[in-house]
Amino acid sequence: MVRKIPFFKKWIPEWLVKIILFMMTLPGITIFFLPLANINAAAGYYGCEPADIQFSVALFYAGYVGFYSLERRFFSFLAAKEYFLLFMTLQIMACLICYYTNEIHILFPIRFIQGMLFACNVNLSLSLIFTRLSSERGREISFSVFFGILICALPFNNLITADLIDSYNFNNIYKGAVFLYFPGFIFLAITMRHYRINSRFPLYKLDWESFAMFSTLLILIGYITVFGQEYYWLEDNRILGSTIGIGALLVLLVLRQMFKKRPYINLSVFRYRNFTIGLVILFIMYICRFASGITNSYFISVLHFDPFYLSYINIFNLLGLITGIIIACCLVLQKKNIRSIWV
Numbered sequence: 001m002v003r004k005i006p007f008f009k010k011w012i013p014e015w016l017v018k019i020i021l022f023m024m025t026l027p028g029i030t031i032f033f034l035p036l037a038n039i040n041a042a043a044g045y046y047g048c049e050p051a052d053i054q055f056s057v058a059l060f061y062a063g064y065v066g067f068y069s070l071e072r073r074f075f076s077f078l079a080a081k082e083y084f085l086l087f088m089t090l091q092i093m094a095c096l097i098c099y100y101t102n103e104i105h106i107l108f109p110i111r112f113i114q115g116m117l118f119a120c121n122v123n124l125s126l127s128l129i130f131t132r133l134s135s136e137r138g139r140e141i142s143f144s145v146f147f148g149i150l151i152c153a154l155p156f157n158n159l160i161t162a163d164l165i166d167s168y169n170f171n172n173i174y175k176g177a178v179f180l181y182f183p184g185f186i187f188l189a190i191t192m193r194h195y196r197i198n199s200r201f202p203l204y205k206l207d208w209e210s211f212a213m214f215s216t217l218l219i220l221i222g223y224i225t226v227f228g229q230e231y232y233w234l235e236d237n238r239i240l241g242s243t244i245g246i247g248a249l250l251v252l253l254v255l256r257q258m259f260k261k262r263p264y265i266n267l268s269v270f271r272y273r274n275f276t277i278g279l280v281i282l283f284i285m286y287i288c289r290f291a292s293g294i295t296n297s298y299f300i301s302v303l304h305f306d307p308f309y310l311s312y313i314n315i316f317n318l319l320g321l322i323t324g325i326i327i328a329c330c331l332v333l334q335k336k337n338i339r340s341i342w343v
Helices: 014-032 034-046 050-077 080-100 104-131 135-167 172-191 208-227 237-259 267-271 273-289 291-301 307-333 338-342
Strands: none
Touching: 014 034, 014 080, 014 104, 014 135, 014 172, 034 050, 034 104, 034 135, 034 172, 050 104, 050 208, 080 104, 080 172, 104 135, 135 172, 135 291, 135 307, 208 237, 237 267, 267 273, 273 291, 291 307, 307 338
């Protein structure tokens, strides 16, 4: 049974609500991997190396993960409609800046900000999807929809942007992202009510120091991951300095969380064996997820496939991902043994 939560006006049919929720999630996930839609075209447009384009995606990750905990305070402070309209407006402005600039050093901070705004999108979208479903199935279906769209984003972007990048400059994909936000923005302005999920919680004592430390730590990890091999790892002073910075920030961050009454990251979760094992498996599987990027590079550089035809190959990858997501969600809802699902 669907629970009646008054986020939307009563005259809005349920099927339209589901479309709106999907439209709110899709644009943010789409811009996540936009620079990777065609790395060579992006590098040519910004006059940089392909590694710089990969680093821009790492910055998006850093903004998303680093801001996720702090975002909860803003999530509790604003009503759902105000919150959605605010971060969607900021996302449109960020996409416009990406469209009008060809400087990689301007793109970098904007990608980090887009990651922060994406965290806002994720929290509120999952909350709204969850409230439309029964409590037993809400969590599983919400995360299946979100992470399903996330892992499908790269082949989906390759499919829809191949012809656009081939015919126009690379920055036009950001113009397309702007127009992708507008339908959801208009729907929200018309159909949503000023309803709060939680009681209003004032914005005081924001732990922005932990956010800054954690985000910087993630950025340095992304920098080493992307540029480490190119700079011969610790033989280069930049990589060596980044490694020392990671160690120092990690020690300071752990000490800060241990002595704070309300820690930014509750380190007690690492005491649970299943959490630690799940985190390690997720980390390994997420690395394996980008194997498709290696095969795509092989198709383009060795077999000299045109990106347009490569996008057709990715259709089969996309169909496999969707099928796997649906099967996994069904098995979880049936409460099958997790080890059996992995096997």
